[in-house]
Amino acid sequence: MRIKYLLPLVAMFAIGCTTSGNSDDVDRRVEELLSQMTLQEKIGQMNQVSGGYQFSDMIREGGVGSILNVVDPVEINAVQRIAVEESRLGIPILVSRDVIHGFRTIFPIPLGMASTFDPAIVEQGARVAAIEATASGVRWTFSPMLDVARDPRWGRVAEGSGEDPYLDVVMGVAMVKGYQGEDYADPTSMAACVKHFVGYGAAEGGRDYNTTMISERALRNTYFPAFKACVDAGALTLMTSFNDVDGLPSTGNEWLLSDVLREEWGFDGMVVTDWNSAGEMVSHGFAEDLKHSAELAIKAGVDMDMMSFGFLQHIEALIDEGRLSMNQIDDAVRNILRLKFRLGLFDNPYVDESLAREVAYAPEHLAAAKQCAVESAILLQNRGEVLPLRDDVRKILVTGPMADAPFDQLGTWAFDGEEAYTVTPLAALRKEFDVVYEPGLFFSRDSDTRGISAAVRAAKGVDAVVVFVGEEAILSGEAHCLSQLNLQGAQSELIAALRATGKPIVTVVIAGRPLTIERDMANSDAVLYSFQPGTMGGEAIADLLTGRAVPSGKLPMTFLRDAGQAPFYYNHPMTGRPNNGTETLLNDIPLKAGQTSLGCTSYYLDSGYGPLLPFGYGLSYTTFEYSDIAIDKSCYSPNDTIVVEYNLTNTGKYDATEVVQLYVRDYVGSVVRPVKELKRFERVELKAGESKHCRFELPVSDLAFWNRDMEYVVEPGKFGLWVAGDSATGEAIDFEVR
Ligand code: NOJ
DSSP, X not given: OOOOXXXXXXXXXXXXXXXXXXXXXXXXXXXXXXXXXXXXXHHHHTEEEETTSOOHHHHHTTOOSEEESOXXXXXXXXXXXXXXXXXXXXXXXXXXXXXXXXXXXXXXXXXXXXXXXXXXXXXXHHHHHHHHHHTTTOOEEOOOXXXXXXXXXXXXXXXXXXXXXXXXXXXXXXXXXXXXXXXXXXXXXXXXXXXXXXXXXXXXXXXXXOXXXXXXXXXXXXXXXXXXXXXXXXXXXXXXXXXXXXXXXXXXXHIIIIIIIXXXXXXXXXXXXXXXXXXXXXXXXXXXXXXXXXXXXXXXXXXBEESOOHHHHHHXXXXXXXXXXXXXXXXXXXXXXXXXXXXXXXXXXXXOTTHHHHHTTOHHHHHHHHHXXXXXXXXXXXGXXXXXXXXXXXXXXXXXXXXXOTTGGGOSSXXXXXXXXXXXXXXXXXTTSEEEEOOSSSSTTOOOGGGHHHHHHHHTTSSEEEEEEEOXXXXXXXXXXXXXXXXXXXXXXXXXXXXXXXXXXXXXXXESSXXXXXXXXXXXXXXXXXXOOOTTHHHHHHHHHHTSSOOOOOOSSOBOSSGGGOSOOTTOXXXXXXXXXXXXXXXXXXXXXXXXXXXXXXXXXXXXXXXXXXXXXXXXXXXXXXXXXXXXXXXXXXXXXXXXXXXXXXXXXXXXXXXXXXXXXXXXXXXXXXXXXXXEEEEEEEOTTOEEEEEEEEEGGGGOEEOTTSOEEEOXXXXXXXXXXXXXXXXXXXXXXO
16 A cells, blocks of 8 residues: 655745734724624625725715725825725725736736746836835735636736746745735735636636636646645735636635635635626526625625625625624624734825825836846747847848837736836837838738838848737737637738848747747747736847847746647646657548557647647757756655756856756656646856756655545655756656655
8 A cells, every 4th residue: 555645734935924013913903893893884894896986975984895996196095085084983995906017117917927937026026016006005906816827818828827836836926925025014015816716717718707627636736726825925815716616606615715715724814706706606697696696705705895796785684684694794804804904004094195106117116127028038949049139230120010019018907007108129129220110010910911011121121120029918818818829910921021031030929828829930030929028028128139138038838839739738647648759640641541549649630749839948049058967865755855956057158047947747646647747946047158056955745736535645656857948858867755
């Protein structure tokens, strides 16, 4: 019999934030206030209303606990004054907003932030966002989005960290730390909201809001870890998701919100629904009507209702009818009041109305946004080392619909970023080169090919062509899913026509998701991929094209050859007929071939085994050599730490940074295990020609997973370990756990 090592579910990232004052004091103040509240006032606290609604009178009567989508500090102070000075108990309003990748200074979209593999810059981005948003009075953001997303058709891949649970953990925790700062009550601290709990990224077919079928084991192994890690790191709030998992809409799932979140994980923060996700349980056919949906949501463990108004309208009757208890309401209100006390809102409800404009776009914010955009760009191809552009390249053609698209380079959920402050690639490149600008197409979906000939004519007189293609901001994000992922409009035709000029072609893709760009890569010498890079994207890209900065980003999602391959992710469970290295493709099959399956393995006849590019992939202007990769033992016991050492040498001409990745495979498990799993990564900076001896430390306990008996264990046996520059290269080093 195999002996398993049962592990206590210790906090992976128990770094925690501090509360203001001590928690006994907060609890005392919560109880004192709660004891004075009428039922109507309690219900009011559980109600969140959006800007655009006439809520002043409701606030005065104690009918609103939180508002969203109001960002003007004057207006926020006015609302706060009504709550604090004119309502009976003077409970401050909690002002919230989707501050997803920056408030005024917009950082790359979260998928781009994940491409940096640099939690420090991501944390800094969240800190900048918090400083700018809290200056307006926004103390709660609906971020980070922790939905593991493995299907690029889903528009919301833009908003998360991609397909890998571990990268999701690291980036999620970095954002929580950045938003919430050192002390919740500091006026620059903004409560994070981890969302969408849970499984929303697994929408069938990559179609937003769609159903999901995720086993409990897959939830625990893949979809929960980032939520758990952020809860351990002190995330103050959590949002339920729109979708159902195995028939249960999250907003009404008591197992999820009470048994797992509260009981198992000990979450003492506040749970909010997504926008009308309580009401949408009626559309799901899970609740009979709005009243029933309020009952289900509260019983499941929801504290605050975003925009269904079901709590406001029906809690009183639900209590009268005995369908809800006063204890259930009190628990929810406690969670809400605790949050408000923790944020110091009672002591400090107002903002200095001039501060918001003073801190917006501060030079250090712009510098951090630029650094993040530099680190997030991924070099996918560089034939003939066409990049960085050589010194003798003076005159360039800048073309394509994304070259000068200040609004679109901000990406999805950039409500408060202003295009006037955006530096586009065209503007930045004009400072460096003799630029001929001929857009060719005017927006990403433009299929009017008449402008292409002007771009081709202009290409004839230049040293190199830089073509900016991709997606408008509105083509990704919530409710913006696609069934095919090629470049929209005539963008591929533009690249192909430029190719025919024989000039060096540098293609820069600015998009909200991984697109299927195989033919565009074939028609380009170099390809740089920039998930919408935000305010400073233009300067960042100019630095990368000229070689002032060297690309270091890596893919946070697998790039597909064709949308029909989705979902496709590197860390999939092993199949019974895995890749054996032989592919019989469509045109290899003889006519009237007899039916056969023997010898065939898991691949597509038209696109083969592989994706276009693997997770973790990204080139540099230099080259790196990995050598002497070794582990300290061949056999470990459960309490050991695996020490992995390696040499990394920069064998090229540029000082650069490599994202070194450590993957593990558990060869035999009580359930089928992933082919590989990312366990650690590190950005290693090296001067040209420099070597470094580096190490990773990986506790054996990090090999634990939820096994056949739904226990969190390290199962003894054989493992493989890789240290490499992406998920598809490197040699396995085997070891055992006994
Ligand atoms: C719906 C989205 O799903 C969620 O992510 C967002 O925070 C809310 N709307 C509020 O805007």
